Amino acid sequence: MNFFTTLPRKWAVFYNTFVNQNGYKEVLGGLRNTVIIAVLGLLIGIVIGTIIAAVKVIPPYKRVTRFFQRIGDIYVAFFRGTPIVVQLLLGYYVLFPAIGVNLPVLNVCVIIFGLNSGAYISEIMRGGINSVDPGQMEAGRALGLSFFSTMMLIVIPQAVKNILPTLGNEFITLIKETSVVGFVGATDICVAFRYIGTNNYEFMVPYLVMALIYIVMVLIISLGVRLMERRLGRSDRVHN
């Protein structure tokens, strides 16, 4: 019963820190960073993933094609084969200092998360491209359109529609994975709530609220994905 009897007091402590000692500013800042990293990371990931996937499905007649496909394979193998924390640490402490670029930690996080999700999205996108009837590509090519025009105008839009639920899951994964950016010193929601907890060494309520915020974010994204699916489903409907 200890848990329930102490809860009101712990809530009061949290409420005091959160409202009166500017804890909410901390959390809003963290929330902002989490969203920035996840959204920009996803966008970078979609661009990188689409490029890698599109290169991978080119018929490998030319040596230069095979070369870029190999690079794509290595890229995917690296980013899927190492934990995101390791990639963050390598990026922040090794890669960027090594090339002499001094970026704010948030930017480094965005870039690393973008590169990381690019690897996953390339595989998702490849599945999506393969799920589109090859006749669509043939029809485009037969009309005189180039491989890339047909890819961009016909195949990828249909592929994206097929993979939208999976892409939504990727975004959800990304939101949750951002919770490790504290390792390199960026302030996300996680860090913000740990900070509030440390204030009075009462961690229970802050961490519960933190979990709640993550769940709410994920539910909102799921809803958004469902709405978008419905919109993109227009061309499938028999009566429009």
Next chain:
Amino acid sequence: MTVSTTKTPVLEIKDLRKNFGKLEVLRGITENVYEGEKIAVIGPSGGGKSTFLRCLNCMEDPNGGSIIFEGEDIADMHVDINRHREHIGMVFQSFNLFNNKTVLENIMLAPVTIRTKRLRKAKLQKFFGKKDVVIDTTPEQIKKEAEETAMRLLRRIGLEEKANVYPSTLSGGQKQRIAIIRALAMNPKVMLFDEPTSALDPEMVGEVLDLIRQLGNEGMTMIIVTHEMGFAREIADRIFFISDGIISEQGTPEEFFEHPKNPRTVEFLSKVL
């Protein structure tokens, strides 16, 4: 043949070969297709007739031989095949309308995309000081012209009220007729039909064949792979019988159906007629 030889060849096919791995599908086909000629390609399945057709616009890259179209050997891998494909229309068995585009967009997409790209290239060349580049159009103009052409073609087949619907709402016959006018919107010099009625319900075969017949009467050069023997006989100037990777017999429909010479043809005809 007496009529055709006076005309100029649209396609000159010389010793065309294609293999998939070790399997030789085409084993040397040499034939000319003349302007305005209607050719029906028939033969047993697995004989290579679809592969032959798909080699003519390099949907399958030939492994040997040459195909001369508009003065260039399009079987050569270094040729810009996209430019030539604009003038070789192709119609598929499974229609292959673009699912994410409306009917009108389906027809306009290729002309608009290709011409806009060409315009952009011309502008770029002019910008970098090339003198003899003429820019006589605008993106809006290109779009307007393509839309006019598309609507004219849709009116022709009586489907103008379907301009803004997606292909999933159409019947098979409507899809195939739209696929045909989509190819026509590029002003092709020759049309390739790959079993255009094989995926259709029987009651829709007629409307598609009617449209193909109309094109033939207007003088379009056509090569049609088909299983419709009656249609082949009616429309074709010449029949190619492809079996085992070669044209084992060819001739006018009368010669071919009434007096087949090759025992392979006799056997095939006895089964299908």
